[in-house]
Structures are given as C-alpha cells and as structure tokens.
Amino acid sequence: MVGLSEGEKHFIRGGIAQDLRADGRRRLQFRALTVETGIIPQANGSARVRMGATEVIASVKAELGKPTILHPDKGKVSIYVDCSPTAAPMFEGRGSEELSAELSVGLQRCLLGGKSGAGAAIDLSSLIVVEGKACWDLYIDGLVVSSDGNLLDALAAAIKVALSDTGIPKVNVSLNNETDGEPEVDISDEEFLQFDTSGVPVIITLTKRQSMFQAVVQHQFLVNIGATISLVEKRPSLFSGVYD
C-alpha cells in the first residue's frame, strides 16, 4: 500500500467530513461494479467482479463426496480465499496469509452461518445425493487479482454470482442392497441443477469514521472499526459480522 503524507491524510479527512471524497463520491456511494460470468470453463461456476481497481475472481467446483457422520443429510461447502502476489507487493510469499485467512473466515461466517448452521445462506441439504452416503462437496475459491480496498464486498459479490452461474450435474443413483458399499452414481453430463442464490447475502462494509461505504485503500488508515453486514433478500433478519 502506498504511503500517504500528513497533508494528504488531512485532505482526505476533510473530504470525508464534507461528504465529498477524492473521486467525487459521497460517503454512501458505491463504485461502479462490473461482473462477468463463466470465465473459467473448467469450473462448475465462476465470476469476475471489478470495483474500481479492485478485481476478484471466484470459482465453484463441485465434487462427489461423503457427508460427515454428524450431518448425514447435508452437503459440504468449503470457502477459501487466496491473495495473488500480483495484487500488492506485501502479498508476496507469505505476506498474504493473514489477510487470506481473515477473508476466508469472514466469508465462511457470512455464508455458512454459525457453528450450529443457523443463518446459513447456502442450503446444505440441497447438496445431498444419497443420504448418509453421497453428497456434493462445493469448493468455493476466491482469488484477489488486484486490491484497491473493499475486498470482502467484492469477494462476496463474486461468490454470489459464481454460485448463480454454477451448474451441478444431475446424478442418477442406482440403489444397492448393501448398506456399507458405495452406491453407484452416474453423473450426467447434460443436465444441470441451478442453485438457488436468492438466499446468498450481499455484503456491505461500513467503516466508522463517519459511516462510509467502499473505503478505498487510501481511506484504510482512518478505519478504527469496520462492520461488515450481510443482507439477505428473503430473510428479514440481518446477519452481521464485525471486524476490526
């Protein structure tokens, strides 16, 4: 991140106080969003989101696996974020590990709910194929290509779009009489099931200084505390995560 002189910081602070930021946006205005889908043909679903200079890519891969013993009627989802070294010099080598972990956990909490599974956005029971025996494992990967602030929002948007673009192949299961053996599954190449993403939240990050959206990198130095709120269309209650 480029350093800022005291004079510039003073100027930025003034801008926020007067509701006119460096590129002319008001405090509560977003940057223009560009979304593309289907950029990774090998993945089941993918999306690229651009917000100003921030660019992130999300991909969804589905594989058949076994459900856990604790939740035999639910599929599994794993979310992982990686910050590419091309995004910022500090991401080289192991520099990005902390940030990646933070982003991954944040997204997991928003999309998968708490420990008990409450408030989850992705309905895990829809991922089941044969109860107790086979289920879909979703691997959601996020890649930060270039970073100019507001990574969480961009990643959440990318994941939402990628999920809506995801096609999970239809599976024909041939039942076996054995209870221990693996059921034979025939994965169809043609038919796909679309995901219901109306439940997937949109994440907005507010920073406390004078509540503003979309803190660009230059504003990060001002952030004492930021609250990330994920809003879901269907459900009236808000699920919120607070981070510092």
Next chain:
Amino acid sequence: RGHGTTDQDGEVVATLCGVVERVNKLVYVRTLRARYKPEVGDIIVGRVIEIAPKRWRLEINFSQDAVLMLSSMNLPDGIQRRRTAVDELNMRSIFEENDVVCAEVRGFQHDGSLHLQARSQKYGKLQRGQLLTVPAYLVKRRKLHFHHLEQYDVDLILGCNGFIWVGEHVVVREIADLKEDEQKLSAEAETFTPIETRRHICRLANAARLLSALGFTLTVELIIQTAEASVSSNVEINDMLGAEFYVQTAEGEAKRRGDLLGKKR
C-alpha cells in the same frame, strides 16, 4: 545506430516500435510509450521513501529512486549557510517519509544516481491536495508545469514523471511563516479545505483521470476544458468517471481534431 536499432547483415534494423529519429549520423528509434526518462530541468513530483545521511530518497516513477541532497534544499530559516550536523538531525522536520515533494531534476551523477534540487520558492512540500498517477508519456515537456488556476483557487502541478498534484493554492511566502503553518496543520481540527475548492479539486482530478484513461496528452487547457464541459453538461463529479461522460469527452476531442484538420486544409 542508437537506441532501438541493431545491425543485421549490414543493415540497420529497428528493434522497437516507434518513430525513427536522426541526429547527424546517429539513428535511433524513439518509442511512443516509453518509461519516464528524466532530463535536466524537468519538474517532477515525488514521494519521500527514505531519509538517508544528508539526503532524501524519493520515488519518482523511474527505474531508480531520485536523491534530494540536503544542500540542494532551502533551509527553513532561509539563510544560506553550511549545513551542520544539527541540520542533518533535523531533516525530518523538513520532509518526512511519505511526504509529497515537488522538485527539479539537477542531473545524473557519476555513479548514475539522479539528483534533484528544490532551491526555489515554488518547490517543496505539497500538502492539502491529492496526488494522481498517470502514464508518464502523457505529460509532455512544456514551458510551464506549475499552474495556478485562479478561477478555482487550485494549484495544478503536472510532473513530467507522471505524478500530478491537484491541491489547494499555496501562497508562495517567506519561509519564516512555514513554521506557524505547520503548527496550524497539526492543531487543525476543522480547518479543512473549503467545500467549493474541494469540489474543484475533485473535478479537475477526475478530469485528469479520465483523460489519462482515454490516452490523451495532458495539458492544462484540456483538463480545464474537460472539467468545464462536465459542469456545463451537469455531470455529477463522481459520474465523470462513468461511461457516458467518457464517450462525450472522446467525441468532443475527435470533433476538435477534425476541426483542426479542416482548418489546416
């Protein structure tokens, strides 16, 4: 046989894409999008990245960092004297890390490093504004790089290295006043830039961003023109970076160039 050419079977062949220039017997190829190449007398804007013994190191969008010697800088109390060890220890009070500084290229030293000087009143620390980065080849060398836009009360400095400073107008005054100024800055809570000036700064900055994204050479007139066009078309400041105004500006420029060609004929 100079930069960008090579000898192939006795023929001089270009290795780079660009314009062929000839100076006496020297033939070289000048590329259009070259990296910034400093020349003596260039006015540049840089950011301090390091304070070293008796000098500051500045980042100027070049392959190496430029050096501003303590002796090439006016002292705060204005008198010309030998720099002592006390001055060296007080370097931080003049420029700190991450400060934005405006200076002039003095030349290359024998060891290949680039030296700057900031002896005149108009050079020095830049505060109260914002710094933009544009590709260096869009800023051509002109007679004037400092522009004081009276109608907006804004200073616009087009650094040849591609760093452009847009900020509040600073009255060039005696250096003795600088000390009180700094105290004011640190004691400031609400002496922010007035909103009208800030609006102008944002508009000009957005105009510069827009023009650099379109690839047009940056000149003061063009920036002012674009900013005024945005006002007359009632475009909101933040919408200046949106698609419609982009297209409008590009069309305006195309029309202007078409008219120019028409006049020439």
